Structures are given as structure tokens and as C-alpha cells.
Amino acid sequence: xxxxxxxxxxxxxxxxxxxxxxxxxxxxxxxxxxxxxxxxxxxxxxxxxxxxxxxxxxxxxxxxxxxxxxxxxxxxxxxxxxxxxxxxxxxxxxxxxxxxxxxxxxxxxxxxxxxxxxxxxxxxxxxxxxxxxxxxxxxxxxxxxxxxxxxxxxxxxxxxxxxxxxxxxxxxxxxxxxxxxxxxxxxxxx
Numbered sequence: 001x002x003x004x005x006x007x008x009x010x011x012x013x014x015x016x017x018x019x020x021x022x023x024x025x026x027x028x029x030x031x032x033x034x035x036x037x038x039x040x041x042x043x044x045x046x047x048x049x050x051x052x053x054x055x056x057x058x059x060x061x062x063x064x065x066x067x068x069x070x071x072x073x074x075x076x077x078x079x080x081x082x083x084x085x086x087x088x089x090x091x092x093x094x095x096x097x098x099x100x101x102x103x104x105x106x107x108x109x110x111x112x113x114x115x116x117x118x119x120x121x122x123x124x125x126x127x128x129x130x131x132x133x134x135x136x137x138x139x140x141x142x143x144x145x146x147x148x149x150x151x152x153x154x155x156x157x158x159x160x161x162x163x164x165x166x167x168x169x170x171x172x173x174x175x176x177x178x179x180x181x182x183x184x185x186x187x188x189x190x
Contacts, residue, residue: 091143107125132176142167
């Protein structure tokens with residue numbers, strides 16, 4: 001698969017839930033769409049919220065984030081094995097609009113029926129504008145690498161990047177709003 005890899009680690013503290021949790025995502029941006037592979041998350045609250053509201057495919061994993069000087073490393077384990085490592089540096093400050101856009105950010109949200117086979121809900125969701133009341137604190141640009149591994153439950157090695165671009169660090173505060181339903185497969189006319 002060819003496309004622009006955008007790997008990132010997100011530290012979140014939600015107003016409605018106690019505690020802090022991490023998530024790692026590796027979306028791949030092709031010419032006109034963003035594909036999201038499973039989001040690795042270290043807490044059940046974050047998994048439930050993203051999966052149930054937005055249809056984001058999330059799995060519980062071990063995440064360890066370390067920072068020294070202007071470098072950050074995220075190590076993700078799944079099924080007891082390392083599957084993702086993101087190493088980045090923050091070499092210089094950057095403007096807020098320097099980061100690549102992750103839009104459109106579409107998800108296929110499917111909830112199975114409780115009384116038999118088939119979906120009870122099947123919608124194409126656009127999460128491009130869910131961040132609201134955004135306060136940008138800082139943005140830095142540097143270099144980064146992504147190392148992909150395999151576990152008995154997940155093999156990311158076929159998706160190894162061919163080359164690396166810039167790395168960005170963004171610190172911001174925001175509230176998450178609702179997504180937009182682009183298409184409801186069970187209600188809309190084809």
C-alpha cells in the first residue's frame with residue numbers, strides 16, 4: 001500500500017473521565033482519503049468512547065512514552081510483543097498550520113445486531129471537525145522514524161514506510177464534539 005504515513009501519539013485527559021490515557025494511531029493518507037488502522041489505546045474509557053461514538057477501530061495495548069530534552073519515543077506492545085515504535089525530535093518551532101491535514105477523516109461505524117447476524121447500524125462517519133474550542137499551545141518540527149513489528153494478534157510489518165518526512169509535536173487543548181454522518185447504509189437510498 002502506498003500513501004503518506006502519519007504516525008502519532010496522543011496524550012489525553014478528558015474532562016468527563018478521570019485519569020490520563022495514551023493512544024497511538026498510524027493513519028495512511030492516500031490521494032483523496034485517510035485510512036485508519038487500529039488505534040492502540042491503553043485505557044478502556046478511551047477505547048469505548050472512540051469506538052462507540054466515532055467508529056474508530058481501537059484495541060487495548062501497552063504504551064510507554066518517554067521524553068528527554070527535545071526527543072520523544074513511544075513504544076507500543078500488543079499481545080506482549082512490540083508492534084509500533086515512534087521516535088521523533090523537536091528541532092525548531094513551527095506555525096500551527098505546518099502539520100499535514102488528516103482530512104477527510106472517515107470511519108466506517110458498524111454495530112452488530114443483538115438478535116442475530118447483520119448490522120444494527122452501518123454508517124460512514126466524518127470526524128474531520130470533531131475538535132472544538134481548540135487552544136494551540138505549541139508546535140515543533142523535527143525528524144521521526146516509525147518501526148513496525150508483529151505480534152500473534154497484529155502484523156504491521158508489511159506496512160513499513162519507504163521513506164520518512166518531517167515529524168511534528170503539537171500541544172493543544174480541545175473538546176471533542178460530534179462527528180457528521182456522511183452516509184447511512186441502512187437508511188439512505190443508493
